[in-house]
Amino acid sequence: MDLKVVDKIVDRYKRKESALISILQDIQAEYNYLPKEALLHTRKRLNIPLTKIIRVATFYNIFTLKPRGRHLINVCMGTACHVKGAGRILEKLERDVGIRTGETTADLKFSLEIIRCLGCCSLAPVVRIDNDIYGKVKQDRVQEILKRYE
Amino acid sequence: MNKIESLKDLNSLKERSTELIFPHRTKILIGMASCGLASGAGEVFQTIAEEIKERKLDIALVRTGCIGFCQREPLVDIMKPGWPKISYCEMNSKKATEAIHQLLQEKIKREWILAKVVEEECLLEGTTRLYPLNGLPKKMEEIPSYKDISFYKKQVKIAMRNCGFIDPENIDEYIARGGYSALGKVLTQYDSEQVIGEITKSGLRGRGGGGFLTGRKWRYCQSAQGYPKYVICNADEGDPGAYMDRSILEGDPHSVLEGMLIGAYAIGSNEGYIYIRAEYPLAVKILKKAIKQAEDYGFLGKNIFNSGFDFTVQINRGGGAFVCGESTALMASIEGKVGEPRAKHIHTIESGLWGKPTNLNNVETWANVPLIIAKGADWYAKIGTKESKGTKVFSLVGKIENTGLVEVPMGITLKEIIYDIGGGVPEGKKFKAVQTGGPSGGCIPEELINLPVDFEELTRAGSMMGSGGMIVMDEDTCMVDVAKYFLSFLQDESCGKCTSCREGIKRMLQILTRITQGKGKDGDIELLEELSQVVAETSLCALGQTAPNPVLSTLRYFRDEYEAHIKDKKCPAKVCKDLITYSIDEEACRGCLVCKKLCPQEAITGERKQPHRINQDKCIKCGICLENCKFGAIRVE
Numbered sequence: 001m002d003l004k005v006v007d008k009i010v011d012r013y014k015r016k017e018s019a020l021i022s023i024l025q026d027i028q029a030e031y032n033y034l035p036k037e038a039l040l041h042t043r044k045r046l047n048i049p050l051t052k053i054i055r056v057a058t059f060y061n062i063f064t065l066k067p068r069g070r071h072l073i074n075v076c077m078g079t080a081c082h083v084k085g086a087g088r089i090l091e092k093l094e095r096d097v098g099i100r101t102g103e104t105t106a107d108l109k110f111s112l113e114i115i116r117c118l119g120c121c122s123l124a125p126v127v128r129i130d131n132d133i134y135g136k137v138k139q140d141r142v143q144e145i146l147k148r149y150e
Numbered sequence: 151m152n153k154i155e156s157l158k159d160l161n162s163l164k165e166r167s168t169e170l171i172f173p174h175r176t177k178i179l180i181g182m183a184s185c186g187l188a189s190g191a192g193e194v195f196q197t198i199a200e201e202i203k204e205r206k207l208d209i210a211l212v213r214t215g216c217i218g219f220c221q222r223e224p225l226v227d228i229m230k231p232g233w234p235k236i237s238y239c240e241m242n243s244k245k246a247t248e249a250i251h252q253l254l255q256e257k258i259k260r261e262w263i264l265a266k267v268v269e270e271e272c273l274l275e276g277t278t279r280l281y282p283l284n285g286l287p288k289k290m291e292e293i294p295s296y297k298d299i300s301f302y303k304k305q306v307k308i309a310m311r312n313c314g315f316i317d318p319e320n321i322d323e324y325i326a327r328g329g330y331s332a333l334g335k336v337l338t339q340y341d342s343e344q345v346i347g348e349i350t351k352s353g354l355r356g357r358g359g360g361g362f363l364t365g366r367k368w369r370y371c372q373s374a375q376g377y378p379k380y381v382i383c384n385a386d387e388g389d390p391g392a393y394m395d396r397s398i399l400e401g402d403p404h405s406v407l408e409g410m411l412i413g414a415y416a417i418g419s420n421e422g423y424i425y426i427r428a429e430y431p432l433a434v435k436i437l438k439k440a441i442k443q444a445e446d447y448g449f450l451g452k453n454i455f456n457s458g459f460d461f462t463v464q465i466n467r468g469g470g471a472f473v474c475g476e477s478t479a480l481m482a483s484i485e486g487k488v489g490e491p492r493a494k495h496i497h498t499i500e501s502g503l504w505g506k507p508t509n510l511n512n513v514e515t516w517a518n519v520p521l522i523i524a525k526g527a528d529w530y531a532k533i534g535t536k537e538s539k540g541t542k543v544f545s546l547v548g549k550i551e552n553t554g555l556v557e558v559p560m561g562i563t564l565k566e567i568i569y570d571i572g573g574g575v576p577e578g579k580k581f582k583a584v585q586t587g588g589p590s591g592g593c594i595p596e597e598l599i600n601l602p603v604d605f606e607e608l609t610r611a612g613s614m615m616g617s618g619g620m621i622v623m624d625e626d627t628c629m630v631d632v633a634k635y636f637l638s639f640l641q642d643e644s645c646g647k648c649t650s651c652r653e654g655i656k657r658m659l660q661i662l663t664r665i666t667q668g669k670g671k672d673g674d675i676e677l678l679e680e681l682s683q684v685v686a687e688t689s690l691c692a693l694g695q696t697a698p699n700p701v702l703s704t705l706r707y708f709r710d711e712y713e714a715h716i717k718d719k720k721c722p723a724k725v726c727k728d729l730i731t732y733s734i735d736e737e738a739c740r741g742c743l744v745c746k747k748l749c750p751q752e753a754i755t756g757e758r759k760q761p762h763r764i765n766q767d768k769c770i771k772c773g774i775c776l777e778n779c780k781f782g783a784i785r786v787e
Binding site: 017018021056063081083116118131133140 | 185187188189223387388392393396397429430431466467468469472483484485487488489545547548553554585588619621623632635636639645748750772773774777778
C-alpha cells in the first residue's frame with residue numbers, strides 16, 4: 001500500500017486531530033474502505049492512540065473497516081420509503097444479489113447497505129447505486145437496474 | 151473579480167445581473183436538485199444542450215434548484231421574450247427534443263405544460279415584474295397560472311424564495327434577486343442590538359425542531375463571556391422523510407450564507423461552520439462553490455462591506471449519525487470526536503464548540519434571516535399564528551397525490567395541506583394518519599385533520615413540528631409497523647451513552663417485533679407504556695427523551711390496531727407478514743402467467759388461461775404478484 005496517499009490526506013488537514021473525521025472520509029474515498037495499514041499510519045502521523053481512531057471509525061455509519069464492493073447499493077429506508085415498500089425492495093435485492101444487508105459479494109462486485117435517508121422522499125422508494133439515484137423503484141425493475149453495473 | 155465594498159457596488163452589480171434572470175434572449179431552466187436528477191433531469195439537460203449546440207441556437211441553458219413540485223419532475227422552464235414563463239413537467243429526452251422543436255416554431259405542447267408565470271415576484275423589494283407579452287400562441291391562454299394551480303395556491307415562499315428560480319451556482323443571479331442587500335444594510339446601518347431586536351421582534355423560531363426563539367438565542371450568545379464565538383449551521387438533516395434543508399442548500403446556498411453572516415455580525419462571531427450530512431454530496435459541492443464565490447466578492451473574509459467585520463465559513467461533512475443533529479453531539483463531531491451528546495447544565499451558547507459561546511441554527515432558520523432584515527420584523531410577524539410566526543417548509547410525502555416541498559404560513563390546517571395542496575390520498579384509498587416530527591414526533595389521526603399547524607398545536611396533539619417531515623399514511627399503512635420502524639431507526643442511531651435509551655429502546659423494539667409477529671401477549675401495551683416513561687425521563691438528550699413518541703402517539707390514536715395484533719393475531723392494514731396470507735381469487739384470475747413468472751419462490755402454479763394457485767409453504771409474501779396483477783386477483787388476508 002502506498003502510504004504517501006495517506007500522508008497527503010493528513011497533511012491536507014495540517015495533521016490536526018480535530019480533522020480526524022474528514023481525514024477518515026478522504027481515506028475511505030480513496031480506498032473504498034478504511035484499510036488497517038492506512039489507520040495505523042494515520043495514528044503515527046497524528047500521534048494519537050489507535051483506539052481513538054477506531055472509536056470514530058466504528059461510531060459513524062459511513063465508515064467501514066471491511067473492503068466494499070465496486071458498486072455500493074444503498075436502499076433508502078427513510079419514512080416515506082418505508083411506507084412505500086422499501087423493505088420489499090431491500091429483500092428483493094438481497095435475493096437477487098445473493099447477500100444480506102451489510103454484506104459484500106465474494107467477487108467484490110456489490111455491497112448492499114441501507115441508508116436513512118437520501119432526501120428524495122418524493123420519489124420513494126429510492127435506491128442509490130454509486131452516484132445514480134433510482135426513484136419509484138418496483139420489484140420487477142430491480143433486475144434491469146442491476147444489469148447496468150459490471 | 152472586483153470586491154463589493156459598498157451598497158453602491160452591490161446595486162450596480164445587481165443592475166448588471168438583472169439580464170441574467172430576465173434575459174433578452176430565450177432562457178431554459180432545468181430543475182437539477184437531487185430529486186430532479188433522480189427523475190432524469192440530467193439526461194434532459196444533456197439532450198437540450200446537444201440540441202442547442204447542434205443547431206447553434208441562441209438560448210441560455212441553466213441549472214436551477216427544486217421548485218418543490220418533485221412529483222412532476224423533471225421540470226423544464228422556458229423563458230422566451232414576449233412569452234410568459236412556461237413550465238414543462240415530467241419531461242424526458244424525447245419530450246425535451248420535441249419541446250425545443252415546438253419552441254423554434256413559436257409553438258408549445260400544451261398538454262405537457264404544468265403552469266405559466268405571467269409575473270415574477272421580487273419578494274425582497276415587494277415588487278412584481280411582469281413578463282412583457284406579445285404575439286402569444288392561442289393555446290397559452292388556457293394554461294393555468296402558477297399561482298392558480300392548487301399545489302401552489304396556498305403556498306408562501308420565504309425560505310425557498312429563490313429555489314427553482316435562480317442558478318444556485320451563480321452568485322450574480324442571487325444578487326440580481328436582491329441577495330446580500332440585507333447583509334449590506336446590516337453592516338452599514340445597523341448595530342448588533344438592532345439586528346437582534348429585529349429578529350426577536352419578528353418572532354422567528356428555530357426550524358430544526360426545537361422551536362426556540364432565534365432572536366433570544368442570539369441575544370444570550372451575544373452577551374455570553376468568551377472569545378472567539380462561533381456560529382454553526384446545522385445541515386445534518388437527519389429526520390428520515392424531511393429534505394427541505396437539502397433543497398435550500400442545493401437551490402439557494404447564498405441565502406444560508408447571508409443569514410449566517412447577519413447572525414455572526416449580531417452575535418460578534420468571526421468564524422462559522424456548516425455541518426452537513428455526507429449523504430448530500432450535491433449540496434456539499436454547491437455549497438463549496440457558493441463559499442468560494444462569496445469570498446471572491448468579499449462577502450466572506452476580511453473587512454466585509456468595508457465595515458471592519460470579518461467572517462469565514464468552513465464546511466464539515468457529517469458521518470451518517472442521526473444523533474449528530476443534536477447540538478452538543480454536532481459540536482463534538484466538528485471537534486473530530488464521536489458524536490455523543492453531553493448534559494446541558496451549561497448551554498452551548500455559553501460553552502459550545504471548543505468550550506466557547508456557540509450559536510447553532512438550522513438551514514431553514516438561517517435562510518429566513520435575510521428576508522426578515524430586508525422586509526422588516528413587522529412584515530414577517532404578520533404571517534403565521536400568535537406564537538408561531540412566518541412560514542414553514544414541509545416535505546409532503548408518503549401516500550399522497552402531489553408529493554413535494556411545500557412552504558406554507560403557520561396556522562394552515564392539516565386538511566388544507568393534505569387535500570388542497572397535496573390533492574389527497576391516491577388510488578381512492580382512505581386517509582389514515584399523518585406523521586410529523588420524524589422519529590421524535592408522532593402520528594396524527596384523521597379526526598384531527600382540521601388541526602392548525604404550528605409548534606404548539608402539533609405538540610398538543612402528541613406530535614411535534616420537528617424539521618418538517620409530513621408523511622401521509624393511508625389505510626394500507628400499519629401503525630404498529632410504523633412505530634416499530636421508528637424504534638428500529640432509533641435503536642440503530644442511539645449513541646449508547648445512556649442505558650435507558652440504549653437498552654430501553656431495544657426492549658421496546660423487541661416487544662413491538664413480537665406483536666407484529668403475532669406473538670404479542672396481554673400486558674405488552676402496558677409494558678410499552680411503562681418503558682416509554684422511563685426512556686423519556688432518564689435519557690440525556692432529545693433522541694432518547696422523545697424516542698417513545700411514535701409508540702405513544704400510535705397507542706393514543708390507534709390502540710385498536712395494537713389490540714388486533716395482540717388479541718386477534720390480525721394486522722388490519724395487511725402489512726405484517728406473519729399475520730397475512732396471499733391467495734388468488736380464482737374467479738378474477740385470467741391465467742395470464744405474469745405472477746407465476748415473477749414469483750421468486752416458484753410458489754405459484756397453474757397453466758395459461760387456467761386459474762393460478764399459491765403454495766403457502768413456499769410463499770415468502772414478497773408481494774410481487776400483488777404489485778403486478780392487472781386483474782386484482784391477488785387477495786391478502
